[in-house]
Amino acid sequence: MELPSKLLENAVNEMSQLPGIGKRTALRLVLHLLKQPAEQTEILSSALTAMRNEIQFCKECHTISDDEICGICSNASRDKSIICVVEDVRDVMALENTGMFKGVYHVLGGKISPIEGIGPSQLKITSLVEKVKKGNVAEIIFALSSTMEGDTTNFYIYKQIKDFEIKTSTIARGIAVGDELEYADEVTLGRSLLNRIPFENSIKPY
Amino acid sequence: MELPSKLLENAVNEMSQLPGIGKRTALRLVLHLLKQPAEQTEILSSALTAMRNEIQFCKECHTISDDEICGICSNASRDKSIICVVEDVRDVMALENTGMFKGVYHVLGGKISPIEGIGPSQLKITSLVEKVKKGNVAEIIFALSSTMEGDTTNFYIYKQIKDFEIKTSTIARGIAVGDELEYADEVTLGRSLLNRIPFENSIKPY
Structure with a gap:
């Protein structure tokens, strides 16, 4: 895909580094940004940079957190x-x-x-x-x-x-709630049979 | 979707402003950036900002161009x-x-x-x-x-x-080259019949 502008090409190339975003999608996204006010691109860029540089991980469980210890670990x-x-x-x-x-x-x-x-x-x-x-x-x-x-x-x-x-x-691995048995793969179905649970457990209120 | 971090939430929200990118996809993209070196986010952000702020449009035809007059108009x-x-x-x-x-x-x-x-x-x-x-x-x-x-x-x-x-x-509107007639919608097919072309024209080398 040959683009008429180096600036556009850079933006498209960087955008298409993201997983699941091809060159065509990247071009669509970038052209969308061009149609919006310049502030939107500014806000997106700084949100991404701030997130990448300032984000912290909980020292206990390593999840993403704004504090040293996350809300779950400190509960x-x-x-x-x-x-x-x-x-x-x-x-x-x-x-x-x-x-x-x-x-x-x-x-x-x-x-x-x-x-x-x-x-x-x-x-x-x-x-x-x-x-x-x-x-x-x-x-x-x-x-x-x-x-x-x-x-x-x-x-x-x-x-x-x-x-x-x-x-x-x-x-537990097994048939998802609401799924039809006939569409389940044999490994899942086999395991759900091997690891069957007492019926009383299955009717406990959720 | 409740996110454990304000920084993450901002990035996801801004990312999901893009067309076709929902909150879940935005989260996936943002988490991908977190796993990559910080430079990648930096490069992406500056490529987008540079593109948005510095891009020019051809004065003749208004297409995106790095010059005042694009390559086509100046040809x-x-x-x-x-x-x-x-x-x-x-x-x-x-x-x-x-x-x-x-x-x-x-x-x-x-x-x-x-x-x-x-x-x-x-x-x-x-x-x-x-x-x-x-x-x-x-x-x-x-x-x-x-x-x-x-x-x-x-x-x-x-x-x-x-x-x-x-x-x-x-x-011209008509049946795309390589398409099956039976799957064409009636408006397209009708127009392609109305606007039929001399057979000799259709066998000209492309």
Whole structure:
């Protein structure tokens, strides 16, 4: 795609570095900004720069936070002995939305993925093992996505903490609420059969 | 969607102002930037700001250009008496890619659209009419998209130039090359029948 202006080309190229944004979409977005008042571009740019340079991560659980310790970790009513291991802040938000979890989180910042060049050292795994070593942890709940990378990461962490006397669990895999059985893949369906639960549990009020 | 950080929220909100980018996509993009080195955000921000503040438009045809007069308008081999009226720079690029047009363009900067609050005064219509009044124009080719807004804009311009002795034309509407007849809508098919062309013309080498 040959663009008639270097300035436009730079903007499009940088925009298309973002995941899921191709050159054509980038051009559409950039032309949209050109039609808007210059302030909008100014505000967008400074919001992004401020976010990137000033954002903090909670010292306890490594989630994104405006304070040194995030709202969840500093909440006295949360059970610090139950730690839910997640990939990033979106998972924290999703789990918080359920209103079902009263423990705290540990945000790894990604999954082990040799293809993307992400090894264990780039993730916040050491600090999780340290927490376990200190002895105040009763349960670790693995809530990574159910992919090869997620399973690898789960297992890598599990190997390091399995000798400590703590409970480890993963969130249940099964047929999503509202889903038709016939469209479920066999692995999910097989697991949901193996890990079946007492019927009484399933009719408990949510 | 409740975000754990004001900085993150600002960035997501500004990002989701862009067309086709919802809050969830914006969050994904912003979190991607957080995982990349800070320089990438810096480069993106400054590319956008530089583009918005420094970009120029050709004084002749109003397309985006780094110079006062764009490469097409300043090209002596282009026929200045044939003007193709288009909506924005993407249309210029698309038409240039065909290699079939040897005239010049006139970029309106949009279409008349009462719903979006865009009236004729916000478009570069007056300068087009001026060009026609000066008397050096032989033909105006309307190449706006075939929507209600496009047709309205065509007609609005047509009314102002119809009394001058110039040719006016629109690009042909018809079945796209490679398309199956059965999937064409009836308006397109009907028009392609009405505006049929001599068979000899259709087998000319492209």
